[in-house]
Amino acid sequence: MPDTLNYYQKNNSKKGLIIDRIAKNIFLSMAILSSSFIIIIAGIILVRGIIPFTTDNLGIGRVSLLRFLTGNTWLIGQTFASNLYSIGFIIASTLFITILSLLISFPVGVLTALFIAKVAPPSLAKILRTVVETLASIPSIVFGLFGAGVILKIVYDFSALIGYQSKGGNSILSVVIVLALMTIPTITTISEVAIRSVDQSIERGSLALGASKTQTNFKVVLSSAKSGIFTAAILGIGRSLGEATAVSLVAGGRRSGFSFDLLDTTSTLTTIMLEGLKETTGIDYDIRFSVGLVLMVVILLTNLLLNAVKRRVGVVNVKE
């Protein structure tokens, strides 16, 4: 009898090994497929994005990379037949807008998350969680329409009130508000998960030391969840930097000169790619890939920077 058993076991394990090998190859090919898309997309953007700097663009002339990155004027459209493409001021306003919107969405999002996870009674928390998750899944064009229909008017009336003639409300302020509205759900959802997964024993330890609930929430719970909250901020920034549709509806399409004035029109890297897109050949088209390349670099650098900061603030809250 032992011999028979052994035979079946051997046979079984052989079969198992073959299945394992097949499964492994399937997983591997899927992984190669998905990662190759990233490489193909990045490659195409790179190849097309350098055309304006390396060719004479059918007689219009070669675009200077330095001027492109630092300059102050963006003229677009075939009719100009110019190479006045420079995005220095646009890079600056994109970063400015992203930081401003994070200044609103980060505290609001994190405090909402804290309320849902720790303060609200379970039934209310459940409702709020659903609301926030629904908000997170609203398409950006809807946020854009809301911005164009409601926020622009409010900003316009507000600027009129302080004696300022804004361009229909299209302004940095409107963009910042729309982006904040869009990123709050993302930041809230991810922070809430991070806060909820803080080990309850740490919380109890704090309460047992005579700390109040509020002290416990701010001093222990938030600091234990800081890794996840940081991730939330990174994703929020990613969404702000990458958002095109909604932003282009309220930005106003600034073509020249950086402005810190909140009620002045603006442009971001994404809106400039989207605006006035007509032809699919020529410098006017290719230059958008150059902007895309810059946007990708900006996002990459921001992520690297934030991850470096995240490591520096010492995130060691998982040890089992």
Place this chain on the structure above:
Amino acid sequence: MNCSIEKNIIVENLNLYYGTKQALFNIDMEIPRNKVTALIGPSGCGKSTFLRSINRMNDLIPKCRIDGSITYCGENIYGQGMDVIDLRRKVGMVFQKPNPFPMSIFENVAYGLRCQGVKDKIELQKTVKKALVDAALYDEVKDRLKENALSLSGGQQQRLCIARAIALSPDVILMDEPTSALDPIATAKIEDLINELKKDYTIIIVTHNMQQALRISDFTAFFLMGELMEFDETSKIFSHPKHQKTEDYITGRFG
């Protein structure tokens, strides 16, 4: 609060319910001052529940209801107007699993003081140092007070949690199986520490380890099915238990 009396925790007719399920039945007990009292009994007998009711940590459990009274320093801690935060500062607690905060060693010990609003740097440093010395941890960590507490070993973390509790100069320290997650050497260190601490503190400790109860405690309470079966000096409980059930349990016949 008048804390000079000999028996500073008096439990009278304590009943505790989780929803409709009763977890503690008519507990009457007088816990002596500056002694180590061990709570023993099989799992689920209510000893940890009882321990938590002494500093009202059961308040955190929804649907937990209590009647009867626990008098600490002459005041019913379940009475109206009891300041729970103040109570927890006087009745500290050390948990089963070491639970240091994810911050520096120094900040862990300073935490309770900071929550009380102590801002003076020199005072904080003095108290933190004294607490670490008293918890027999100072020599091991004095050069790395700024390091994260999670870098310590399990036994060191548990002594840090004890230091954190005694930094508030409490009166009573509750310990819920403080050595169950530790190796024998770390356990021995904690037991030595408990022997030192009982000079200044009343210690109530839940343990599953009979040898430990025998080694470190002056009094022992045996719990069974939510009832206090027997409470006496440890030597008497272990040599001449009054109840058959107590004898069965401590000799390892069940549990």
